[in-house]
Amino acid sequence: MNCFYHPNTPAVATCRDCGKAICKDCTTEMTNGDLLCPSCLESLGYYQLNWLKKFKKRLIAGGILGGIFLFFMIKELGTAGIIWGLIIGFFLFCLPVSYFVFGETPDPYVPTSLESAGKLELLKFGISFITSPIGLIKSIGKYKRMKAAAESNLKR
Numbered sequence: 001m002n003c004f005y006h007p008n009t010p011a012v013a014t015c016r017d018c019g020k021a022i023c024k025d026c027t028t029e030m031t032n033g034d035l036l037c038p039s040c041l042e043s044l045g046y047y048q049l050n051w052l053k054k055f056k057k058r059l060i061a062g063g064i065l066g067g068i069f070l071f072f073m074i075k076e077l078g079t080a081g082i083i084w085g086l087i088i089g090f091f092l093f094c095l096p097v098s099y100f101v102f103g104e105t106p107d108p109y110v111p112t113s114l115e116s117a118g119k120l121e122l123l124k125f126g127i128s129f130i131t132s133p134i135g136l137i138k139s140i141g142k143y144k145r146m147k148a149a150a151e152s153n154l155k156r
């Protein structure tokens, strides 16, 4: 049987909650030894809290990255550097969050040939950079959903 999320990869386990067949990459082992698939893992409160923490760190990293870039552009090019520094700096600012959110969900439609050739990371990085402002907007949507889910989980 092959992985539900990666139809070309052999499954190594079944998810505790939904029973789907999952490959090594999709399997997360809980401290009690239970195995979970990515989507069931996402519905757990502790995962959500962890995700929110990571999200904030990425946002700060993006701010530093964009800020440094802007600083060097102004230092090198003076006033002309402000425009380019702001435009490219903005993309750089969005990149860590965009890459994080885009890269974390296993995509069932990614060809395994790309994955095994190691080109996938490069591809993800390229797409994340070009679409990083869109990625940021999407990420904020996911952030809000995660936050609401985490809060409702904690109240239970």
Ligand SMILES: [Zn+2]
Pocket (backbone or CB within 6 Å): 015, 016, 017, 018, 019, 020, 036, 037, 038, 039, 040, 041
């Ligand atoms: Zn599952």
Ligand SMILES: [Zn+2]
Pocket (backbone or CB within 6 Å): 003, 004, 005, 006, 009, 022, 023, 024, 025, 026, 106
């Ligand atoms: Zn998989």
